[in-house]
Amino acid sequence: MRILYGVQGTGNGHLSRARVMAKSLRKYGVNVDFFFSGRSAADFFDMQCFGQYQVEGGLTFATRNGRVSMARTAWENSVPSLLKDIHSLDLSPYDLVLNDFEPVSAWAAKRQGITSIGVSHQAALKYDVPKVGSNWFNETLLSYFAPVDIALGCHWHHFGFPILPPFVEVNPVESINPHQILVYLPFEDPDKITQLLSPFKDYCFHVYHGAQPKIPYPNHIKWSGFSREGFKQKLSTCGGVIGSAGFELASEALALGKKLLVKPLHGQFEQLSNVAALELLGAAETMAFLDCESLRRWLKSAAPQAIHYPQVGDALVKWLLAGDWHSGDKLCRQLWNEVDLPQSWRKKNP
Secondary structure (H helix, E strand, O other): OEEEEEEEOOOOHHHHHHHHHHHHHHHOOOEEEEEEEOOOHHHOOOOHHHOOOEEEOOOOOOEEOOEEOHHHHHHHOOHHHHHHHHHHOOOOOOOEEEEEOOHHHHHHHHHHOOOEEEEEOHHHHHOOOOOOOOOHHHHHHHHHOOOOOEEEEEOOOOOOOOOEOOOOOOOOOOOOEEEEEEEEOOOOOHHHHHHHHOOOOOOEEEEEOOOOOOOOOOOOEEEEOOOHHHHHHHHHHEEEEEEOOOHHHHHHHHHHOOEEEEOOOEOOHHHHHHHHHHHHHOOOEEOOOOOHHHHHHHHOOOOOOOOOOOOHHHHHHHHHHHOOOOOHHHHHHHHHOOOOOOHHHOOOOO
16 A cells, blocks of 8 residues: 655644654555645754655645734735645555645545545544634635545544544653743744743743744743754653643643643634633643733642553554544544543543
Protein backbone atom coordinates (compact mmCIF):
# COMPACT_ATOMS: atom_id res chain seq x y z
CA MET A 1 0.00 0.00 0.00
CA ARG A 2 1.25 3.45 -0.90
CA ILE A 3 -0.24 6.43 0.95
CA LEU A 4 -0.17 10.18 0.46
CA TYR A 5 -0.60 11.87 3.84
CA GLY A 6 -1.93 15.43 3.55
CA VAL A 7 -1.41 17.61 6.62
CA GLN A 8 -2.68 21.10 7.42
CA GLY A 9 0.39 23.17 8.29
CA THR A 10 -1.34 26.07 10.06
CA GLY A 11 -0.23 25.95 13.70
CA ASN A 12 1.68 23.00 15.15
CA GLY A 13 -1.14 20.71 16.31
CA HIS A 14 -1.66 18.90 13.00
CA LEU A 15 2.11 18.51 12.68
CA SER A 16 2.35 16.96 16.16
CA ARG A 17 -0.26 14.36 15.22
CA ALA A 18 1.51 13.72 11.90
CA ARG A 19 4.80 13.11 13.75
CA VAL A 20 3.14 10.44 15.87
CA MET A 21 1.69 8.87 12.74
CA ALA A 22 4.98 9.09 10.83
CA LYS A 23 6.65 7.03 13.55
CA SER A 24 3.88 4.40 13.47
CA LEU A 25 3.78 4.25 9.66
CA ARG A 26 7.53 3.74 9.57
CA LYS A 27 7.30 1.07 12.31
CA TYR A 28 4.92 -1.00 10.17
CA GLY A 29 6.80 -0.44 6.92
CA VAL A 30 4.13 1.60 5.15
CA ASN A 31 5.22 3.45 2.01
CA VAL A 32 4.06 7.03 2.64
CA ASP A 33 4.73 10.47 1.17
CA PHE A 34 3.83 13.62 3.11
CA PHE A 35 2.11 16.68 1.66
CA PHE A 36 1.77 19.93 3.64
CA SER A 37 -0.05 23.19 3.03
CA GLY A 38 -1.13 26.21 5.05
CA ARG A 39 2.23 27.93 5.51
CA SER A 40 5.28 28.65 3.41
CA ALA A 41 7.96 25.99 3.08
CA ALA A 42 10.50 28.22 4.87
CA ASP A 43 8.33 28.33 8.00
CA PHE A 44 8.38 24.57 8.65
CA PHE A 45 10.98 23.23 11.11
CA ASP A 46 12.05 19.92 12.71
CA MET A 47 10.68 18.05 9.70
CA GLN A 48 13.30 15.29 9.39
CA CYS A 49 10.83 12.53 10.30
CA PHE A 50 8.80 13.27 7.15
CA GLY A 51 11.58 12.54 4.65
CA GLN A 52 11.17 14.15 1.22
CA TYR A 53 7.90 15.99 1.71
CA GLN A 54 6.00 18.40 -0.57
CA VAL A 55 4.59 21.84 0.33
CA GLU A 56 1.94 23.90 -1.46
CA GLY A 57 0.04 27.04 -0.47
CA GLY A 58 -3.38 25.60 0.39
CA LEU A 59 -5.54 27.68 2.72
CA THR A 60 -4.89 29.21 6.13
CA PHE A 61 -6.42 31.60 8.66
CA ALA A 62 -4.74 34.95 9.34
CA THR A 63 -4.73 36.34 12.88
CA ARG A 64 -4.24 39.70 14.53
CA ASN A 65 -3.96 40.44 18.27
CA GLY A 66 -5.30 37.08 19.41
CA ARG A 67 -8.25 36.99 16.99
CA VAL A 68 -8.94 35.57 13.53
CA SER A 69 -8.96 38.39 10.97
CA MET A 70 -11.42 37.52 8.22
CA ALA A 71 -10.25 40.46 6.09
CA ARG A 72 -6.61 39.35 6.22
CA THR A 73 -7.66 35.73 5.71
CA ALA A 74 -9.51 36.66 2.50
CA TRP A 75 -6.58 38.82 1.35
CA GLU A 76 -3.86 36.24 2.01
CA ASN A 77 -5.62 33.24 0.44
CA SER A 78 -5.89 32.79 -3.31
CA VAL A 79 -8.70 30.61 -4.65
CA PRO A 80 -7.18 30.38 -8.17
CA SER A 81 -3.90 29.23 -6.62
CA LEU A 82 -5.74 26.64 -4.52
CA LEU A 83 -7.54 25.30 -7.59
CA LYS A 84 -4.27 25.10 -9.49
CA ASP A 85 -2.69 23.10 -6.65
CA ILE A 86 -5.66 20.71 -6.55
CA HIS A 87 -5.60 20.10 -10.31
CA SER A 88 -1.82 19.65 -10.46
CA LEU A 89 -1.52 17.12 -7.60
CA ASP A 90 -1.20 13.70 -9.28
CA LEU A 91 -2.50 10.92 -7.04
CA SER A 92 -2.16 8.08 -9.56
CA PRO A 93 0.79 6.48 -7.66
CA TYR A 94 -1.29 6.16 -4.46
CA ASP A 95 -3.77 3.62 -3.12
CA LEU A 96 -5.06 5.89 -0.35
CA VAL A 97 -4.99 9.50 0.79
CA LEU A 98 -4.72 9.97 4.55
CA ASN A 99 -5.75 13.49 5.45
CA ASP A 100 -5.49 15.77 8.48
CA PHE A 101 -7.77 18.68 7.49
CA GLU A 102 -5.62 19.49 4.45
CA PRO A 103 -7.69 20.86 1.52
CA VAL A 104 -5.45 20.30 -1.52
CA SER A 105 -5.00 16.53 -1.16
CA ALA A 106 -8.60 16.08 0.04
CA TRP A 107 -10.12 17.79 -2.98
CA ALA A 108 -7.61 16.17 -5.35
CA ALA A 109 -8.62 12.73 -4.01
CA LYS A 110 -12.29 13.58 -4.50
CA ARG A 111 -11.62 14.78 -8.05
CA GLN A 112 -9.51 11.72 -9.01
CA GLY A 113 -11.62 9.06 -7.29
CA ILE A 114 -8.96 8.01 -4.76
CA THR A 115 -10.23 6.79 -1.38
CA SER A 116 -9.53 9.33 1.36
CA ILE A 117 -9.58 8.85 5.14
CA GLY A 118 -9.57 11.89 7.36
CA VAL A 119 -8.02 11.82 10.83
CA SER A 120 -8.37 15.14 12.62
CA HIS A 121 -9.73 16.89 15.67
CA GLN A 122 -12.05 18.84 13.38
CA ALA A 123 -13.83 15.60 12.42
CA ALA A 124 -14.86 15.14 16.07
CA LEU A 125 -16.70 18.47 15.91
CA LYS A 126 -19.19 16.98 13.46
CA TYR A 127 -20.70 15.14 16.44
CA ASP A 128 -22.70 16.68 19.25
CA VAL A 129 -19.62 17.32 21.40
CA PRO A 130 -19.25 20.60 23.35
CA LYS A 131 -19.23 23.43 20.83
CA VAL A 132 -19.35 27.22 20.86
CA GLY A 133 -20.11 29.40 17.86
CA SER A 134 -21.63 26.62 15.81
CA ASN A 135 -23.43 28.13 12.83
CA TRP A 136 -24.08 27.47 9.17
CA PHE A 137 -20.69 28.84 8.10
CA ASN A 138 -18.67 26.75 10.58
CA GLU A 139 -20.63 23.55 9.86
CA THR A 140 -20.11 24.11 6.12
CA LEU A 141 -16.40 24.72 6.71
CA LEU A 142 -16.08 21.44 8.61
CA SER A 143 -17.79 19.55 5.78
CA TYR A 144 -16.17 21.14 2.72
CA PHE A 145 -12.78 22.54 3.76
CA ALA A 146 -11.14 19.11 3.39
CA PRO A 147 -13.83 16.55 2.42
CA VAL A 148 -13.01 12.85 2.84
CA ASP A 149 -14.77 9.52 2.27
CA ILE A 150 -14.27 8.29 5.86
CA ALA A 151 -13.68 10.67 8.78
CA LEU A 152 -12.22 9.75 12.17
CA GLY A 153 -12.21 12.48 14.79
CA CYS A 154 -10.14 12.62 17.96
CA HIS A 155 -10.94 14.30 21.27
CA TRP A 156 -10.03 14.24 24.96
CA HIS A 157 -13.23 12.33 25.76
CA HIS A 158 -15.48 10.25 23.53
CA PHE A 159 -18.65 12.02 24.78
CA GLY A 160 -20.58 8.90 23.79
CA PHE A 161 -19.57 9.03 20.10
CA PRO A 162 -17.18 6.99 17.87
CA ILE A 163 -14.23 9.33 18.37
CA LEU A 164 -10.56 8.38 18.79
CA PRO A 165 -8.47 9.40 21.82
CA PRO A 166 -5.74 12.00 21.18
CA PHE A 167 -2.50 11.11 19.41
CA VAL A 168 -0.01 11.88 22.18
CA GLU A 169 3.74 11.37 22.35
CA VAL A 170 5.43 13.04 25.32
CA ASN A 171 8.73 12.76 27.16
CA PRO A 172 8.44 10.80 30.41
CA VAL A 173 8.29 12.94 33.54
CA GLU A 174 11.51 12.42 35.51
CA SER A 175 11.37 15.59 37.64
CA ILE A 176 9.01 18.54 38.02
CA ASN A 177 9.72 22.13 38.97
CA PRO A 178 6.32 23.54 40.00
CA HIS A 179 7.57 27.13 39.66
CA GLN A 180 8.56 26.70 36.00
CA ILE A 181 5.72 27.48 33.61
CA LEU A 182 5.69 26.79 29.86
CA VAL A 183 3.98 29.52 27.81
CA TYR A 184 2.83 29.03 24.21
CA LEU A 185 0.58 31.85 23.00
CA PRO A 186 1.57 32.13 19.32
CA PHE A 187 -1.34 34.40 18.33
CA GLU A 188 -0.82 36.98 21.09
CA ASP A 189 1.26 40.16 20.97
CA PRO A 190 4.68 39.53 22.59
CA ASP A 191 4.56 42.81 24.53
CA LYS A 192 1.19 41.89 26.03
CA ILE A 193 2.53 38.47 27.04
CA THR A 194 5.47 40.19 28.74
CA GLN A 195 3.12 42.54 30.60
CA LEU A 196 1.02 39.58 31.75
CA LEU A 197 3.96 37.61 33.15
CA SER A 198 6.21 40.37 34.54
CA PRO A 199 4.52 40.78 37.98
CA PHE A 200 4.96 37.11 38.94
CA LYS A 201 8.62 37.08 39.96
CA ASP A 202 8.40 33.89 42.01
CA TYR A 203 7.95 31.89 38.82
CA CYS A 204 10.13 31.25 35.76
CA PHE A 205 8.18 31.48 32.50
CA HIS A 206 9.60 29.74 29.42
CA VAL A 207 7.93 31.50 26.49
CA TYR A 208 7.96 30.01 22.98
CA HIS A 209 6.95 32.54 20.34
CA GLY A 210 7.78 33.40 16.74
CA ALA A 211 8.52 37.07 17.56
CA GLN A 212 10.46 38.93 20.24
CA PRO A 213 8.86 41.56 22.49
CA LYS A 214 9.76 45.16 21.79
CA ILE A 215 9.70 46.12 25.47
CA PRO A 216 12.36 44.87 27.92
CA TYR A 217 11.45 41.72 29.83
CA PRO A 218 12.70 40.66 33.29
CA ASN A 219 15.02 37.77 34.06
CA HIS A 220 12.23 35.44 35.21
CA ILE A 221 10.88 35.41 31.64
CA LYS A 222 12.94 33.21 29.28
CA TRP A 223 12.07 33.93 25.64
CA SER A 224 12.92 31.63 22.73
CA GLY A 225 11.81 30.63 19.26
CA PHE A 226 10.09 27.31 18.75
CA SER A 227 12.17 24.14 19.03
CA ARG A 228 10.25 20.87 19.17
CA GLU A 229 12.75 18.97 21.33
CA GLY A 230 13.40 21.89 23.67
CA PHE A 231 9.66 22.44 23.96
CA LYS A 232 8.97 18.79 24.81
CA GLN A 233 11.70 18.76 27.45
CA LYS A 234 10.32 21.89 29.15
CA LEU A 235 6.81 20.48 28.90
CA SER A 236 7.81 17.33 30.79
CA THR A 237 9.47 19.21 33.67
CA CYS A 238 7.27 22.31 34.04
CA GLY A 239 4.64 22.83 36.71
CA GLY A 240 1.97 24.06 34.30
CA VAL A 241 1.15 25.25 30.80
CA ILE A 242 -0.30 28.55 29.59
CA GLY A 243 -1.43 28.18 25.99
CA SER A 244 -3.92 28.92 23.31
CA ALA A 245 -6.87 26.53 23.13
CA GLY A 246 -5.40 24.35 20.41
CA PHE A 247 -6.00 20.62 20.67
CA GLU A 248 -2.57 18.97 20.67
CA LEU A 249 -0.79 20.98 23.37
CA ALA A 250 -3.78 20.54 25.69
CA SER A 251 -3.68 16.79 24.93
CA GLU A 252 -0.01 16.62 25.89
CA ALA A 253 -0.63 18.60 29.09
CA LEU A 254 -3.49 16.28 30.07
CA ALA A 255 -1.37 13.19 29.38
CA LEU A 256 1.41 14.55 31.62
CA GLY A 257 -0.86 15.74 34.42
CA LYS A 258 0.03 19.41 33.92
CA LYS A 259 -2.33 22.12 35.08
CA LEU A 260 -3.49 24.14 32.11
CA LEU A 261 -4.55 27.76 31.56
CA VAL A 262 -5.85 28.52 28.07
CA LYS A 263 -6.73 31.69 26.19
CA PRO A 264 -8.60 30.90 22.95
CA LEU A 265 -8.05 32.49 19.58
CA HIS A 266 -11.25 34.51 19.27
CA GLY A 267 -13.22 34.01 16.10
CA GLN A 268 -11.81 30.48 15.74
CA PHE A 269 -14.64 27.98 16.12
CA GLU A 270 -12.39 25.04 17.01
CA GLN A 271 -10.57 26.81 19.84
CA LEU A 272 -13.76 28.21 21.35
CA SER A 273 -15.25 24.72 21.25
CA ASN A 274 -12.11 23.31 22.89
CA VAL A 275 -12.63 25.78 25.74
CA ALA A 276 -16.20 24.52 26.13
CA ALA A 277 -14.97 20.90 26.32
CA LEU A 278 -12.18 21.71 28.79
CA GLU A 279 -14.61 23.60 31.01
CA LEU A 280 -17.17 20.78 30.91
CA LEU A 281 -14.49 18.27 31.90
CA GLY A 282 -12.98 20.58 34.51
CA ALA A 283 -9.65 19.97 32.79
CA ALA A 284 -8.36 23.55 32.52
CA GLU A 285 -8.80 27.12 33.65
CA THR A 286 -9.64 29.56 30.88
CA MET A 287 -9.34 33.31 30.30
CA ALA A 288 -11.04 35.37 27.62
CA PHE A 289 -8.12 37.83 27.52
CA LEU A 290 -4.61 38.02 28.99
CA ASP A 291 -5.72 38.58 32.57
CA CYS A 292 -3.34 38.89 35.53
CA GLU A 293 -6.00 37.93 38.09
CA SER A 294 -6.85 34.72 36.22
CA LEU A 295 -3.16 33.90 36.08
CA ARG A 296 -2.68 34.65 39.79
CA ARG A 297 -5.49 32.25 40.79
CA TRP A 298 -4.31 29.55 38.41
CA LEU A 299 -0.71 29.62 39.62
CA LYS A 300 -1.95 28.59 43.09
CA SER A 301 -4.03 25.67 41.79
CA ALA A 302 -3.08 22.00 42.10
CA ALA A 303 -1.97 19.71 39.29
CA PRO A 304 -4.60 17.28 37.89
CA GLN A 305 -4.47 13.52 37.48
CA ALA A 306 -2.51 12.43 34.40
CA ILE A 307 -4.57 10.67 31.71
CA HIS A 308 -2.76 7.78 30.08
CA TYR A 309 -3.96 7.68 26.49
CA PRO A 310 -3.05 4.61 24.39
CA GLN A 311 -0.79 4.37 21.33
CA VAL A 312 -3.43 5.56 18.89
CA GLY A 313 -0.96 5.86 16.00
CA ASP A 314 0.02 2.18 16.09
CA ALA A 315 -3.61 1.04 16.37
CA LEU A 316 -4.69 3.26 13.48
CA VAL A 317 -1.93 2.03 11.17
CA LYS A 318 -2.84 -1.62 11.88
CA TRP A 319 -6.48 -0.73 11.17
CA LEU A 320 -5.50 0.94 7.88
CA LEU A 321 -3.47 -2.09 6.79
CA ALA A 322 -6.32 -4.48 7.65
CA GLY A 323 -8.43 -2.69 5.01
CA ASP A 324 -11.77 -2.86 6.82
CA TRP A 325 -12.14 0.90 6.74
CA HIS A 326 -15.81 0.99 7.69
CA SER A 327 -15.11 -0.50 11.14
CA GLY A 328 -14.02 2.78 12.71
CA ASP A 329 -16.55 2.48 15.53
CA LYS A 330 -14.95 -0.76 16.69
CA LEU A 331 -11.47 0.80 16.63
CA CYS A 332 -12.68 3.72 18.75
CA ARG A 333 -14.30 1.44 21.35
CA GLN A 334 -11.18 -0.69 21.54
CA LEU A 335 -8.95 2.30 22.23
CA TRP A 336 -11.22 3.95 24.82
CA ASN A 337 -11.38 0.64 26.70
CA GLU A 338 -7.67 1.16 27.37
CA VAL A 339 -8.16 4.61 28.93
CA ASP A 340 -8.74 5.06 32.66
CA LEU A 341 -10.65 8.35 32.61
CA PRO A 342 -10.87 10.43 35.79
CA GLN A 343 -13.97 9.60 37.82
CA SER A 344 -15.34 13.11 37.32
CA TRP A 345 -15.13 12.68 33.52
CA ARG A 346 -16.95 9.39 33.15
CA LYS A 347 -20.47 10.71 32.73
CA LYS A 348 -19.56 13.97 31.03
CA ASN A 349 -21.70 14.19 27.93
CA PRO A 350 -22.78 17.49 26.34
